Amino acid sequence: VQAERGGYKHFMLKEIHEQPDVVEATLRGRIDLAAGDVHATEMGVTPEFAKELRRVYIVACGTSHHAGIAGRYWIEQLARVPTVVELASEVRYREPIFFPDDLVIAISQSGETADTIAALKAAKAQGAKVLALCNVLDSAIPRLSDGALYTHAGPEIGVASTKAFTTQLAALLLLAVYLGRRRDSLPAERGREILQALWEIPSHMREVLGDADYVHAIAKRLVHAKDVLFLGRGLGFPIALEGALKLKEISYAHAEGYAAGEMKHGPIALIDEALPVIVVCPRDAHYDKTFSNLQEVRAREGQVVAIATKGDESILEIAQHHVWIPKVPDEVGPLLTVLPLQLIAYYVANLKGNDVDQPRNLAKTVTVE
Numbered sequence: 404v405q406a407e408r409g410g411y412k413h414f415m416l417k418e419i420h421e422q423p424d425v426v427e428a429t430l431r432g433r434i435d436l437a438a439g440d441v442h443a444t445e446m447g448v449t450p451e452f453a454k455e456l457r458r459v460y461i462v463a464c465g466t467s468h469h470a471g472i473a474g475r476y477w478i479e480q481l482a483r484v485p486t487v488v489e490l491a492s493e494v495r496y497r498e499p500i501f502f503p504d505d506l507v508i509a510i511s512q513s514g515e516t517a518d519t520i521a522a523l524k525a526a527k528a529q530g531a532k533v534l535a536l537c538n539v540l541d542s543a544i545p546r547l548s549d550g551a552l553y554t555h556a557g558p559e560i561g562v563a564s565t566k567a568f569t570t571q572l573a574a575l576l577l578l579a580v581y582l583g584r585r586r587d588s589l590p591a592e593r594g595r596e597i598l599q600a601l602w603e604i605p606s607h608m609r610e611v612l613g614d615a616d617y618v619h620a621i622a623k624r625l626v627h628a629k630d631v632l633f634l635g636r637g638l639g640f641p642i643a644l645e646g647a648l649k650l651k652e653i654s655y656a657h658a659e660g661y662a663a664g665e666m667k668h669g670p671i672a673l674i675d676e677a678l679p680v681i682v683v684c685p686r687d688a689h690y691d692k693t694f695s696n697l698q699e700v701r702a703r704e705g706q707v708v709a710i711a712t713k714g715d716e717s718i719l720e721i722a723q724h725h726v727w728i729p730k731v732p733d734e735v736g737p738l739l740t741v742l743p744l745q746l747i748a749y750y751v752a753n754l755k756g757n758d759v760d761q762p763r764n765l766a767k768t769v770t771v772e
């Protein structure tokens with residue numbers, strides 16, 4: 404087993420470190436930099452349908468749902484299509500409404516999650532077009548769909564999903580560019596900039612993952628925390644949700660991911676000197692707003708850990724701890740900001756002596772309701 408883990412103590416740690424390679428594998432052959440465009444005919448989304456579709460409707464569970472939230476931001480921004488993201492378990496037990504000009508995207512690592520299958524069947528029954536965004540070849544979800552966009556994460560063994568998530572992000576950004584180019588909402592030049600940034604992401608991921616020692620020191624300080632709040636805004640929001648999910652899945656600490664702008668509608672009541680607040684705050688379009696949330700946290704003695712852009716001096720004045728992320732275009736930020744959060748969760752769980760790869764009560768794939 405040690406050999407299968409490639410020298411790492413756990414599959415999860417191995418999979419965290421595989422991310423640069425598998426993101427690269429997911430991008431390879433799909434990017435046309437010269438044209439600022441994306442090729443992925445296997446999706447079954449024809450240029451005509453890409454133009455005509457009126458809504459994107461994403462269904463997923465768990466970590467895949469968080470990827471979907473990032474996907475929504477990209478698709479709305481770059482392709483200008485109204486997009487909703489729903490938990491599959493909620494869709495299937497409501498009376499959801501689908502249209503033939505909907506593109507329904509079922510995101511699933513395993514392709515076998517029962518709730519996601521049921522939601523996609525409901526969409527199909529009402530005539531919507533269904534695209535699977537999946538990691539396991541020929542699993543149930545791609546087989547039931549009109550087309551598939553595969554992530555190339557390879558087998559994911561750790562129950563807490565890591566590399567499947569970042570490859571889902573990469574695939575969703577490709578899809579958003581593809582739709583944007585077909586719908587004339589994304590000029591070739593802008594498409595090229597985004598794809599270039601995406602293509603360079605694996606090397607930045609290697610850089611961030613190389614900083615593991617620093618993250619380890621932060622994890623040491625979090626070992627005894629009973630509650631941890633994760634905040635983010637815009638594309639940082641799904642990353643805050645994902646960071647909180649990782650921590651609770653494997654360290655069993657109570658963690659909550661919140662939209663930074665919602666802090667004043669509840670979580671602010673929890674903040675005191677005992678509450679660590681982990682903030683995703685790269686220097687993106689939302690920086691100033693998130694920064695003022697941080698000031699509110701500090702005014703209440705909260706302990707701030709910032710995931711911030713390298714060289715951001717102002718963050719140093721307000722955060723007790725920070726992890727630097729290289730400066731990259733806003734769109735590709737989530738592929739970097741999530742990495743320290745995965746590592747923090749991993750090290751906290753490992754320091755507690757938990758079974759990182761097989762956390763209690765959780766299953767890798769939930770094939771029952």
Ligand code: G6P
Nearest residue numbers: 465466467511512513516564766
């Ligand atoms: C389980 C796993 C999660 C995963 C979720 C959805 O809860 O433990 O890691 O995100 O199922 O799985 P899927 O295979 O559909 O992405």
